Amino acid sequence: MEFKKNIPIYLQIMDKLKQDISLKVIEPGGKLMSTRELAVKLKVNPNTVSRVYRELESENIVFTKRGMGTFVVEDENILQNIKNNMANDIVVKFIRDMSNLNISPEEAIKMLKEIEEE
Amino acid sequence: MEFKKNIPIYLQIMDKLKQDISLKVIEPGGKLMSTRELAVKLKVNPNTVSRVYRELESENIVFTKRGMGTFVVEDENILQNIKNNMANDIVVKFIRDMSNLNISPEEAIKMLKEIEEE
Amino acid sequence: MEFKKNIPIYLQIMDKLKQDISLKVIEPGGKLMSTRELAVKLKVNPNTVSRVYRELESENIVFTKRGMGTFVVEDENILQNIKNNMANDIVVKFIRDMSNLNISPEEAIKMLKEIEEE
Amino acid sequence: MEFKKNIPIYLQIMDKLKQDISLKVIEPGGKLMSTRELAVKLKVNPNTVSRVYRELESENIVFTKRGMGTFVVEDENILQNIKNNMANDIVVKFIRDMSNLNISPEEAIKMLKEIEEE
DNA sequence: GTGGTCTAGACCACA
DNA sequence: GTGGTCTAGACCACT
Numbered sequence: 001m002e003f004k005k006n007i008p009i010y011l012q013i014m015d016k017l018k019q020d021i022s023l024k025v026i027e028p029g030g031k032l033m034s035t036r037e038l039a040v041k042l043k044v045n046p047n048t049v050s051r052v053y054r055e056l057e058s059e060n061i062v063f064t065k066r067g068m069g070t071f072v073v074e075d076e077n078i079l080q081n082i083k084n085n086m087a088n089d090i091v092v093k094f095i096r097d098m099s100n101l102n103i104s105p106e107e108a109i110k111m112l113k114e115i116e117e118e
Numbered sequence: 119m120e121f122k123k124n125i126p127i128y129l130q131i132m133d134k135l136k137q138d139i140s141l142k143v144i145e146p147g148g149k150l151m152s153t154r155e156l157a158v159k160l161k162v163n164p165n166t167v168s169r170v171y172r173e174l175e176s177e178n179i180v181f182t183k184r185g186m187g188t189f190v191v192e193d194e195n196i197l198q199n200i201k202n203n204m205a206n207d208i209v210v211k212f213i214r215d216m217s218n219l220n221i222s223p224e225e226a227i228k229m230l231k232e233i234e235e236e
Numbered sequence: 237m238e239f240k241k242n243i244p245i246y247l248q249i250m251d252k253l254k255q256d257i258s259l260k261v262i263e264p265g266g267k268l269m270s271t272r273e274l275a276v277k278l279k280v281n282p283n284t285v286s287r288v289y290r291e292l293e294s295e296n297i298v299f300t301k302r303g304m305g306t307f308v309v310e311d312e313n314i315l316q317n318i319k320n321n322m323a324n325d326i327v328v329k330f331i332r333d334m335s336n337l338n339i340s341p342e343e344a345i346k347m348l349k350e351i352e353e354e
Numbered sequence: 355m356e357f358k359k360n361i362p363i364y365l366q367i368m369d370k371l372k373q374d375i376s377l378k379v380i381e382p383g384g385k386l387m388s389t390r391e392l393a394v395k396l397k398v399n400p401n402t403v404s405r406v407y408r409e410l411e412s413e414n415i416v417f418t419k420r421g422m423g424t425f426v427v428e429d430e431n432i433l434q435n436i437k438n439n440m441a442n443d444i445v446v447k448f449i450r451d452m453s454n455l456n457i458s459p460e461e462a463i464k465m466l467k468e469i470e471e472e
Numbered sequence: 473g474t475g476g477t478c479t480a481g482a483c484c485a486c487a
Numbered sequence: 488g489t490g491g492t493c494t495a496g497a498c499c500a501c502t
Contacts, residue, residue, distance in 0.1 A: 008501065009302070015218070023220055045502045087219055091229050094212045101205055102141055105234045109227055111209050116223045126477060152489060163479045168490070176294075184363070185487035185489050244492060259456055270474060281494045286475070303474050303502035323455055327465050330448045336369070337441055338377055341470045345463055347445050352459045362486065399487045 009044055013052045021061060021072050022083035029074040032062060119160055127162055131170045133204075139179060139190050140201035147192040150180065237278055245280055249288045251322075257297060257308050258319035265310040268298065363398055367406045375415060375426050376437035383428040386416060 003009050020026045032038070035053060039046040053070050056062045060078060064070050073079070098108040119134065121127050138144050150156070153171060157164040171188050174180045179200060182188045191197070216226040237252065239245050256262050268274070271289060275282040289306050292298045297318060300306045309315070334344040357363050374380045386392070389407060393400040407424050410416045414432060418424050427433070452462040 010501080019218060019220075047502060051501090083219055087216065087221055087229060088233070090212065090215045090219075091226070091233050094208065095230070095233065097208045098205065100137055101201060101208075103205055105230060108209070109230060111205060112213070112223060112227060112230075115206070115209050115213065128477080153491095154489085163481095164490095165480090165492095166478065168492090169477095171490075182490060183487085184491095185485080187489060246492080255454060271476095272474085281496095282475095283477095283495090284493065286477090287492095289475075300475060301502085302476095302500080305474060319455060323452065323457055323465060324469070326448065326451045326455075327462070327469050330444065331466070331469065333444045334441065336373060337437060337444075338373075339441055341466060344445070345466060347441060348449070348459060348463060348466075351442070351445050351449065364486080402487060405486090 010048050010051045010055070013038075013042065013044070013049065014055055017052065017056065018061065018082055018086065022079060022086075024079075026072055028072055028076060028079055030072050032070045032072070034069060128166050128169045128173070131156075131160065131162075131167065132173060135170065135174065136179065136200055136204060140197060140204065142197075144190055146190055146194060146197055148190050150188045150190070152187060246284050246287045246291070249274075249278065249280075249285065250291060253288065253292060254297065254318055254322060258315060258322065260315075262308055264308055264312060264315055266308050268306045268308070270305060364402050364405045364409070367392075367396065367398070367403065368409060371406065371410060372415065372436055372440065376433060376440070378433075380426055382426055382430060382433055384426050386424045386426070388423060 003012050017026075017032070026032065032053070033041070035046055035049040039049045042049070053062065053064070057064060057070075060073065061082060062070050062072055094108070095105060098105070103111075119130075121130050135144075135150070144150065150171070151159065153164050153167040157167045160167070171180065171182070175182060175188075178191065178196060180188050180190055213223060213226070216223070221229075237248075239248050253262075253268070262268065268289070269277065271282050271285040275285045278285070289298065289300070293300060293306075296309065296314060298306050298308055331341060331344070334341070339347075357366050371380075371386070380386065386407070387395070389400055389403040393403045396403070407416065407418070411418060411424075414427065415436060416424050416426055448462070449459060452459070457465075
C-alpha cells in the first residue's frame with residue numbers, strides 16, 4: 001500500500017480498513033491484524049496503527065478484547081451503514097463543491113459521464 | 119467568510135479567489151484588494167494573504183506590479199482553464215472516492231439524482 | 237554562511253542547498269537537516285528555512301515525510317537536471333547581459349580568458 | 355520598452371541609459387529627455403525616472419544644470435570606463451557563479467560555445 | 473522531534 | 488500605499 005502525500009496516513013489506513021470491512025473482506029466479528037503486525041506490513045509507526053484502531057473503536061466499527069486483539073463488530077446494521085454513510089458524505093460534498101463553481105447537478109452529471117468515457 | 123478547521127486558511131482563501139476569478143466576480147485584468155485590506159476584511163494576518171497571492175501568482179492566475187498591487191491575468195484562456203481544472207479535479211476525485219467504495223459511476227449517478235431530489 | 241544584502245535570504249539558502257544536492261554533498265535520498273536545526277546553524281528564523289524547504293519541494297527537488305523530515309529525491313535524472321539547469325541559466329544570462337552591452341560571445345570569451353589569467 | 359518582472363524598473367532604465375551612453379546613442383555632453391518626458395514615454399511613474407537620474411548622477415555619468423535639464427558628462431574616460439566596468443563585473447560574476455557549481459572556466463567556455471550555436 | 477500553519481509586528485524597496 | 492521578506496513565538500498534526 002502506497003500513501004498519498006497530503007492525507008494523514010492514519011486516515012488512509014482507516015479508510016482502507018473501512019472499505020475492507022464494508023465489503024466484507026474482513027468478516028463481521030472477525031479479527032483484525034495486531035497493531036504491531038499491521039505496522040510491520042504497512043511499514044508505518046506502530047503508534048500510527050494504534051491511532052487507527054482507537055478511532056475505529058470510537059466510531060463503533062471495531063472493539064477490543066484485552067489480550068485478545070481487535071475485532072469487527074457483529075452488528076450487521078452498523079456495517080451496513082458504514083458504506084452508506086461514506087458514500088452519502090461523498091455525494092453531498094460533491095454537489096456542494098460543484099455548486100460553488102456555479103455548476104448545476106445536471107451539468108455535473110454530464111461531466112461525470114464524459115470523464116468516465118475517457 | 120468563515121473558515122473550516124481542518125483546511126489551511128490560505129487554501130480556503132485561494133479557492134474562494136479562484137472561484138471569484140473564474141466566475142468573473144473579479145474581472146480579467148482587474149485588481150485584487152490589497153493584502154492588508156483583504157487581511158482586515160477576513161480577519162487574518164497579512165502574511166496569510168501574502169502567501170495566498172504568492173501562490174496564485176505561481177499558478178499564473180494573478181500577477182503583481184511592484185508597488186501597484188496584484189491583478190488578475192488578462193488571458194481569457196487561462197481564466198477559462200481555472201474553472202475547468204477545478205471542476206475536473208472535483209469530478210475525478212469523486213469518481214475515485216466512489217470506486218474505492220466499490221460503487222460504479224452508474225450507481226454514483228443514481229445516488230446523485232436521489233440526493234438532489236431531497 | 238554569510239548572506240548578501242540584496243538577495244532574499246531564502247533564495248540564497250535555496251541556491252546553496254541546490255548546489256550541495258547537485259554536487260552530492262547531500263546524497264540522493266538523503267535527509268536534510270531539520271528546519272529548526274538548520275535555522276539555528278544559519279542563525280535565521282525557522283520560518284525562513286521552512287519556506288526554503290517548501291519551495292524546493294515545489295520544484296520536486298526534495299520531498300517531506302510527515303513527522304520524519306525532508307529528503308532529497310532519489311531520481312538521479314532530476315538531480316542531474318538541477319545542475320544543468322542552474323548552469324544553463326547562468327550561461328544564458330551571461331550571454332544576454334553581454335549582448336546588451338553590444339559585446340559578442342566571441343569577445344566575451346576573450347574577456348573570460350583574460351580575466352581568468354589574472 | 356518592456357520591463358522584466360524581478361528587476362526593479364529603475365535599474366532596468368538605468369542599464370538601458372548606460373548602454374545608450376556607452377554606445378553613444380546619446381552623445382557625450384548631450385541632453386537626456388526630461389524626467390517627465392521619459393516617464394510618459396516609458397509609462398512609468400515620474401518618481402521612478404527621477405531616481406534613475408539621481409543614481410546616474412551619483413555615479414558621475416550625468417550631471418544636472420538647474421532649469422536646463424540633465425546631460426551626459428563630456429569626459430571621454432569616464433564614458434570609456436562605463437562599458438568596461440559593466441562588462442568586467444558581469445564576467446567576474448559569471449566565473450564565480452560557475453565555480454560555485456564546480457564548473458571550471460574551461461568547461462564554462464565550452465558550454466558558452468554550445469549554447470551560442472543553438 | 474518533524475514539518476505546517478498562523479499571528480503579530482517590523483522593515484524594506486518600489487511606484 | 489503596495490507587495491516582499493524576516494523575526495519571534497506559538498500551536499498543531501503526524502510519527
